[in-house]
Amino acid sequence: MSVTTAARVDLTAIGHNVELLRERAVGAELMAVVKADGYGHGMVPAARAAIAGGASWLGVATLEEAMTLRRAGLDGPAMCWLYAPGERFDDAVAADVDLSATSVGQVEEIIGAAGRVGRQARLHLKADTGLSRSGAAAADWPSLVDAALRAQAEGLATVVGLWSHLACADEPGHPSIAAQLRVFDDAVELAEKAGVRPEVRHIANSAATLTLPEARYDLVRPGIAVYGLDPIPSLGLARSLGLRPAMTLTARLALVKRVGAGQGVSYGHRYITSAETTLGLVPLGYADGIPRQGTNLLEVWAGGRKRRIAGTVCMDQFVIDVGDDAIQAGDEVILFGPGDDGEPTAQDWAEMLGTISYEIVTRIGARIPRTYGEGTDR
Numbered sequence: 166m167s168v169t170t171a172a173r174v175d176l177t178a179i180g181h182n183v184e185l186l187r188e189r190a191v192g193a194e195l196m197a198v199v200k201a202d203g204y205g206h207g208m209v210p211a212a213r214a215a216i217a218g219g220a221s222w223l224g225v226a227t228l229e230e231a232m233t234l235r236r237a238g239l240d241g242p243a244m245c246w247l248y249a250p251g252e253r254f255d256d257a258v259a260a261d262v263d264l265s266a267t268s269v270g271q272v273e274e275i276i277g278a279a280g281r282v283g284r285q286a287r288l289h290l291k292a293d294t295g296l297s298r299s300g301a302a303a304a305d306w307p308s309l310v311d312a313a314l315r316a317q318a319e320g321l322a323t324v325v326g327l328w329s330h331l332a333c334a335d336e337p338g339h340p341s342i343a344a345q346l347r348v349f350d351d352a353v354e355l356a357e358k359a360g361v362r363p364e365v366r367h368i369a370n371s372a373a374t375l376t377l378p379e380a381r382y383d384l385v386r387p388g389i390a391v392y393g394l395d396p397i398p399s400l401g402l403a404r405s406l407g408l409r410p411a412m413t414l415t416a417r418l419a420l421v422k423r424v425g426a427g428q429g430v431s432y433g434h435r436y437i438t439s440a441e442t443t444l445g446l447v448p449l450g451y452a453d454g455i456p457r458q459g460t461n462l463l464e465v466w467a468g469g470r471k472r473r474i475a476g477t478v479c480m481d482q483f484v485i486d487v488g489d490d491a492i493q494a495g496d497e498v499i500l501f502g503p504g505d506d507g508e509p510t511a512q513d514w515a516e517m518l519g520t521i522s523y524e525i526v527t528r529i530g531a532r533i534p535r536t537y538g539e540g541t542d543r
């Protein structure tokens with residue numbers, strides 16, 4: 166039985182993208198960032214495909230995501246970096262998950278867990294080099310380093326990494342990039358002088374992996390480019406390098422019918438037919454991650470052509486107007502895909518909506534099954 170709706174994920178594309186990124190990162194290891202359910206592609210299958218392509222690390226935001234990787238049998242280096250005071254690190258430490266530490270308090274919480282489970286915590290000390298999100302500010306960095314070294318001397322932790330994150334890597338030439346790298350180099354130098362011997366220093370996201378050789382250090386941490394989407398669309402690097410978008414979002418028309426001229430369509434009658442025409446009902450809506458702002462705006466591929474959404478995107482459905490073209494209930498609609506056959510891409514949707522492709526793919530809802538294959542499976 167063919168599925169009615171699906172986000173088809175091309176795992177070969179993910180592996181291929183990782184291979185290309187590794188070549189680009191010349192000599193650095195690669196951490197595939199698979200947080201947020203693998204940017205909507207499915208975390209565990211995406212992680213496996215990335216490892217097959219040469220990723221030696223996995224990166225996630227939350228402890229729960231890290232433990233999901235472990236429960237799936239992904240036992241290699243996996244790092245996680247976002248938690249609030251009071252979270253329990255016991256399971257993560259016991260499972261050898263690498264943990265970011267951004268403050269003395271966090272080191273204490275993490276080594277508390279290490280003491281309880283009888284295993285050394287693997288720490289990556291995070292410097293805030295100018296993003297002003299997480300990470301120790303320059304003034305707090307020496308005490309963070311000291312706390313980590315004390316924990317290491319007590320046998321409760323190993324300092325595996327020194328790391329940070331860039332604010333404007335997707336804006337080549339932005340002065341903050343060089344400024345952040347200088348602050349990072351200073352932070353690394355201070356830590357090394359204090360006695361830290363990091364296995365990996367890392368700061369590069371996809372944009373930096375692609376455009377900033379000086380930011381690659383020992384390990385790069387691409388996310389969006391692993392999924393074949395462009396971190397800097399204005400440069401068109403993803404396409405020119407041969408990265409392949411991995412997700413194709415499809416549905417089958419639930420209903421097709423003729424209506425007369427002047428017919429209001431969907432909630433609020435924000436679309437009125439201009440002539441007798443054929444409407445097709447697509448069974449996906451904002452509850453599935455189709456942005457309601459896409460009303461009368463976004464295009465999908467149906468019957469061999471792009472069609473604009475006609476009227477309001479509802480919770481579970483929207484309508485397209487195909488004029489007099491012959492379409493039938495059950496016909497496939499491609500909402501977005503790699504773009505090879507003319508269908509819109511996630512990047513096209515992002516541009517129409519004034520957002521980034523990250524938001525398009527990560528918001529695809531849990532109600533849509535992810536199906537996996539090699540190639541686009543068409």
Ligand SMILES: Cc1ncc(COP(=O)(O)O)c(C=O)c1O
Pocket residue numbers: 198246330369370371372386387388389390396
């Ligand atoms: C800490 C960290 N590193 C790396 C990434 C990957 O970034 P990108 O998807 O732009 O490559 C992210 C994603 O937001 C992140 O939060």
